[in-house]
Amino acid sequence: MARAAVQRRLTWQVATVDELVDETARVKTIVLDVPDWPGHRAGQHLDIRLTAEDGYRAEREYSIAAAPGERVAITVERLEDGEVSPYLTEELREGDGLELRGPIGGHFVWGPENGGPLLLIAGGSGVVPLRAMLRHRKRTGNDLPARLLYSSRSLDDVIYRDELDAASDGIEVIYTLTREQPPGWTGHARRVDADLLNEVAWPSDENARAFVCGPTSFVETVADGLVELGYPPARVKTERFGATGGK
Amino acid sequence: MEALDGNAIGGLMLEIFGVEMTTATGVCAGCGAVAVLAQTVVYLEAPGTVARCRSCDAVLMVVVDVRGTKCVDLGGLASLEPAA
Numbered sequence: 001m002a003r004a005a006v007q008r009r010l011t012w013q014v015a016t017v018d019e020l021v022d023e024t025a026r027v028k029t030i031v032l033d034v035p036d037w038p039g040h041r042a043g044q045h046l047d048i049r050l051t052a053e054d055g056y057r058a059e060r061e062y063s064i065a066a067a068p069g070e071r072v073a074i075t076v077e078r079l080e081d082g083e084v085s086p087y088l089t090e091e092l093r094e095g096d097g098l099e100l101r102g103p104i105g106g107h108f109v110w111g112p113e114n115g116g117p118l119l120l121i122a123g124g125s126g127v128v129p130l131r132a133m134l135r136h137r138k139r140t141g142n143d144l145p146a147r148l149l150y151s152s153r154s155l156d157d158v159i160y161r162d163e164l165d166a167a168s169d170g171i172e173v174i175y176t177l178t179r180e181q182p183p184g185w186t187g188h189a190r191r192v193d194a195d196l197l198n199e200v201a202w203p204s205d206e207n208a209r210a211f212v213c214g215p216t217s218f219v220e221t222v223a224d225g226l227v228e229l230g231y232p233p234a235r236v237k238t239e240r241f242g243a244t245g246g247k
Numbered sequence: 248m249e250a251l252d253g254n255a256i257g258g259l260m261l262e263i264f265g266v267e268m269t270t271a272t273g274v275c276a277g278c279g280a281v282a283v284l285a286q287t288v289v290y291l292e293a294p295g296t297v298a299r300c301r302s303c304d305a306v307l308m309v310v311v312d313v314r315g316t317k318c319v320d321l322g323g324l325a326s327l328e329p330a331a
Contacts, residue, residue, distance in 0.1 A: 009265070010258065010261045010262050010265075045254070045257055045258065046258075047258040061254075061255060061257065061258055101258065104257040104258045104261055105254055105257040105267070105269050105285075106257075106269055106270040106330065107253070107254060107269040107270050107283055107284075107285030107286075108254050108269075108285065216249055216250055216251060219252075237285075238252065238286075239252065239254045239285075240251045240252045240254070240255070241251060241255070242249035242251050242255075242291075
């Protein structure tokens with residue numbers, strides 16, 4: 001029989017912008033004070049709603065950038081023709097109110113109870129929910145090996161670069177810069193392909209949990225590649241986002 | 248339009264069904280494929296929100312907003328079971 005669980009309604013509430021952090025020239029992290037936040041899991045989302053003076057509303061779903069227990073935060077990339085991201089990255093100021101609801105989602109989430117090793121593969125701002133997982137791993141004192149393969153256009157486009165460069169305690173970060181590499185760059189310099197996955201991914205018999213997040217075409221390539229390497233589809237969790245779909 | 252996946256409509260489905268639905272298991276009425284809704288192919292403004300089967304591309308679910316009321320067509324699903 002169904003357990004008598006009291007379901008929490010998903011309701012809109014107004015959060016306050018606590019802090020704005022420049023991550024790259026086009027990406028900002030918005031740290032929020034949410035009065036009625038029930039807690040979240042690493043990888044979950046929240047919805048942001050903007051209402052124009054004429055009543056027009058736009059909603060976008062953003063991955064939560066913070067680990068469970070940390071202040072709620074989202075990381076937003078400015079899309080030049082976006083309806084929501086230009087406001088969030090350029091107009092929003094500390095102390096402003098922001099309407100949101102969440103947390104949302106239960107598929108693309110990771111906790112220590114899910115085991116590992118943890119294979120995280122990000123394209124662009126797809127790194128956001130994966131960063132929440134890495135922070136969660138660290139905060140819970142987990143020592144499962146974790147590897148982040150992060151595809152960016154250039155080094156300047158790498159989000160959370162200082163944090164990722166400082167990663168230790170069993171976390172390996174592997175960058176690939178697809179469009180522009182700094183002088184002397186010895187790392188990878190191409191789109192993620194089967195060879196790169198073969199190099200970076202643990203053999204399938206190590207039972208790694210894979211989380212892949214990025215633009216749709218990136219996710220399809222990586223997920224197919226991992227399955228070809230023998231990863232069972234159930235251990236490859238994917239999340240796709242579009243140029244207008246938020247994140 | 249770019250195809251996303253069911254993670255992108257987690258909020259919409261939670262609003263409609265009142266429970267977390269990206270982990271709900273759906274059975275395609277067309278081909279019988281079994282998948283969690285997070286794995287469906289989702290178009291956000293089709294018009295309306297459309298979720299398709301990743302195996303056979305059949306339409307599983309359509310959500311249309313009619314003057315503030317969400318109209319939901321689940322005709323493409325043989326069954327839909329939220330995660331325990």
